[in-house]
Amino acid sequence: MLDSINGPQDIKHFSMAQLEKLAGEIRELLIHTVASNGGHLAPNLGVVELTLALHKMFDSPKDKIVWDVGHQAYVHKILTGRRATFSTLRSVDGISGFPKRCESPHDVFGAGHSSTSISSAVGIALARDLSGEKYNVIAVIGDGSLTGGEAYEALNHAGHLGINLTVILNDNEMSIAKNVGAISEYLAKMRTAPTYSKVKRDIDFLLRSIPAIGDSVAKTVERLKGSLKYLLVPGILFEELGFTYFGPIDGHNIPSIMEVLDKTKSIKGPVIVHIVTHKGKGYQPAETNPDKFHGVGPFCVETGAVIKPNGKPPAYTQIFGNAIVKLAEHNPDIVAITAAMPDGTGLQNFATRYPKRFFDVGIAEQHAVTMAAGLATQGKHPIVAIYSTFMQRAYDQILHDVCLQNLPVTFVLDRAGIVGEDGPTHHGVFDYSFLRHIPNIIVMAPKDENELQHMLYSATEMNAPVAIRYPRGSGVGVNLQSEFTKLEIGKSEILHAGKDVVLFAVGAMVEPCRQAAELLADKEIAAGVVNSRFIKPLDGTMIRQAARDTGIIVTVEDNVVAGGFGSAVLEYINSQNLNWVKILRLGLPDKFIEHGPRSYLLHKYALDAQGIANNVETFIRQFGVRK
Ligand SMILES: Cc1ncc(C[n+]2csc(CCOP(=O)(O)OP(=O)(O)O)c2C)c(N)n1
Ligand SMILES: CC(=O)[C@@H](O)[C@H](O)COP(=O)(O)O
Numbered sequence: 154m155l156d157s158i159n160g161p162q163d164i165k166h167f168s169m170a171q172l173e174k175l176a177g178e179i180r181e182l183l184i185h186t187v188a189s190n191g192g193h194l195a196p197n198l199g200v201v202e203l204t205l206a207l208h209k210m211f212d213s214p215k216d217k218i219v220w221d222v223g224h225q226a227y228v229h230k231i232l233t234g235r236r237a238t239f240s241t242l243r244s245v246d247g248i249s250g251f252p253k254r255c256e257s258p259h260d261v262f263g264a265g266h267s268s269t270s271i272s273s274a275v276g277i278a279l280a281r282d283l284s285g286e287k288y289n290v291i292a293v294i295g296d297g298s299l300t301g302g303e304a305y306e307a308l309n310h311a312g313h314l315g316i317n318l319t320v321i322l323n324d325n326e327m328s329i330a331k332n333v334g335a336i337s338e339y340l341a342k343m344r345t346a347p348t349y350s351k352v353k354r355d356i357d358f359l360l361r362s363i364p365a366i367g368d369s370v371a372k373t374v375e376r377l378k379g380s381l382k383y384l385l386v387p388g389i390l391f392e393e394l395g396f397t398y399f400g401p402i403d404g405h406n407i408p409s410i411m412e413v414l415d416k417t418k419s420i421k422g423p424v425i426v427h428i429v430t431h432k433g434k435g436y437q438p439a440e441t442n443p444d445k446f447h448g449v450g451p452f453c454v455e456t457g458a459v460i461k462p463n464g465k466p467p468a469y470t471q472i473f474g475n476a477i478v479k480l481a482e483h484n485p486d487i488v489a490i491t492a493a494m495p496d497g498t499g500l501q502n503f504a505t506r507y508p509k510r511f512f513d514v515g516i517a518e519q520h521a522v523t524m525a526a527g528l529a530t531q532g533k534h535p536i537v538a539i540y541s542t543f544m545q546r547a548y549d550q551i552l553h554d555v556c557l558q559n560l561p562v563t564f565v566l567d568r569a570g571i572v573g574e575d576g577p578t579h580h581g582v583f584d585y586s587f588l589r590h591i592p593n594i595i596v597m598a599p600k601d602e603n604e605l606q607h608m609l610y611s612a613t614e615m616n617a618p619v620a621i622r623y624p625r626g627s628g629v630g631v632n633l634q635s636e637f638t639k640l641e642i643g644k645s646e647i648l649h650a651g652k653d654v655v656l657f658a659v660g661a662m663v664e665p666c667r668q669a670a671e672l673l674a675d676k677e678i679a680a681g682v683v684n685s686r687f688i689k690p691l692d693g694t695m696i697r698q699a700a701r702d703t704g705i706i707v708t709v710e711d712n713v714v715a716g717g718f719g720s721a722v723l724e725y726i727n728s729q730n731l732n733w734v735k736i737l738r739l740g741l742p743d744k745f746i747e748h749g750p751r752s753y754l755l756h757k758y759a760l761d762a763q764g765i766a767n768n769v770e771t772f773i774r775q776f777g778v779r780k
């Protein structure tokens with residue numbers, strides 16, 4: 154049946170039985186494709202029936218379906234002409250793991266970062282109304298994404314406008330980990346909102362108990378009041394914002410979903426449909442561990458065991474997670490904050506060990522940073538662990554709330570540089586550029602796992618805003634030191650000298666530069682290598698030394714060249730009138746980097762040893778090696 158699907162029109166005539174059968178086939182395709190390619194399995198298994206109902210009841214791409222985060226849009230892609238290419242999911246030149254406008258007219262809005270769907274849907278609906286066109290606009294947002302502030306900005310505005318649009322709230326009680334927050338608790342109450350019969354029972358109980366006047370009656374009245382509130386106006390929060398609320402309904406019951414969607418078409422103004430789903434539905438390992446199968450690497454379908462590349466050194470994430478626990482033992486002021494990603498950032502051990510000093514704020518990066526600033530004003534030392542790409546959300550909070558007040562907050566940016574298959578929405582390649590120009594901040598990047606430990610310790614001893622960034626995945630594989638040492642701010646280190654050129658490498662680029670120097674030596678080019686360590690403040694002494702010794706400097710970073718580390722060195726050289734210096738800046742170009750394996754992309758963009766060596770050799774030949 155699935156092989157006959159080449160577009161949503163192919164399911165319009167399907168019966169319920171056929172749709173149920175198709176759902177089973179889609180689940181099989183999801184499981185086997187993600188088992189091979191990796192990806193977001195649990196979220197997609199949870200929206201199979203919803204997506205079928207949406208494409209049955211609406212007419213995409215005339216009707217616009219917007220996905221929040223979009224990590225759960227695989228079924229949408231399968232139904233909208235990408236079944237045959239679905240096996241290329243997240244692979245080089247294959248289809249993206251997120252909606253992309255350039256990939257299909259059915260992908261009406263690109264996504265990857267959370268809580269944007271309602272805002273974009275409002276914009277699309279406004280454009281529709283301004284041009285007098287007629288079509289439905291639907292935003293699909295998860296309960297986790299509904300913890301993101303932008304979602305409320307959009308709900309507030311949509312209610313104010315009274316605009317015609319439908320929000321589908323996919324409530325599976327999960328963000329990546331278990332969902333957090335008062336909204337999540339409110340949704341739980343609505344999921345378990347008392348049915349009429351329960352309220353009736355309460356009333357009966359009350360009446361029977363009148364002779365026994367006392368606290369039992371008072372409690373019952375209280376309970377009755379609580380019940381009535383949810384019974385008489387379920388979804389009161391949304392209703393008060395101007396939405397018509399439907400739900401909660403079974404998000405795996407296609408006829409129920411279709412019935413409600415049909416009703417929404419005739420309702421004026423914004424509508425919210427609250428569906429309840431099971432993340433990972435249809436694949437036992439994912440149903441049991443929806444957090445592990447939220448985003449998963451290749452795995453064995455039979456057992457659900459993730460296929461781990463053997464012999465890999467521990468990930469930087471793990472090094473950070475262990476180091477922060479160790480530091481917290483001796484420093485009671487250390488508190489840790491995550492924005493809905495305790496596992497991804499490595500804070501789960503800290504959370505277990507120091508539950509009172511750990512805060513998961515939900516997908517709320519802006520709140521996380523300003524809350525950290527508040528904590529810092531009262532003597533705490535917050536460690537804010539947020540992926541580089543998601544830290545972009547909190548740029549003004551870093552600048553305005555932390556750095557302007559020069560508060561001791563440590564930002565730990567995991568997934569910096571090229572992340573790989575998540576692609577352009579997730580590569581953390583801008584943080585050097587959006588951080589280094591902010592006054593008061595110190596920006597560091599470790600060459601290996603030991604230096605990460607030293608940087609973390611140093612940051613907790615510096616009474617200033619500090620950012621530390623490191624890449625996704627394994628470290629270099631050095632023997633881990635048990636002692637953490639304090640680094641001198643702004644001090645870099647010479648790894649080895651070279652009379653022809655000096656490579657100023659930073660962070661994850663140090664190791665490939667060390668290897669590149671060996672390749673260059675075979676070409677009789679003596680390249681020095683500096684582990685720069687600090688993107689801000691720069692080690693001016695080292696730069697001036699290199700200017701005098703070789704007059705040729707190459708900077709290497711896994712950040713965009715524009716405004717990055719190399720730009721900082723260039724500015725410094727200019728400010729010191731070192732006009733004879735020739736400088737080559739290696740890094741990522743002024744474009745969004747596509748998805749693909751991290752190693753493949755580093756090679757493609759010449760940020761592996763061979764690429765760096767080739768570029769340096771070409772540059773040197775151009776200016777002649779100093780005799
Ligand atoms: C701004 C931002 N922060 C964090 C993330 C990481 N992230 C991706 S999906 C997700 C959880 C989404 O939960 P929900 O919306 O409930 O979708 P579900 O996976 O449960 O279907 C998070 C935290 C992100 N994509 N964007
Ligand atoms: C969809 C999303 O934003 C997250 O699931 C992200 O893909 C996690 O990235 P890691 O797999 O690097 O933790």
Ligand SMILES: [Mg+2]
Pocket residue numbers: 295296297298323324325326327328
């Ligand atoms: Mg969820």
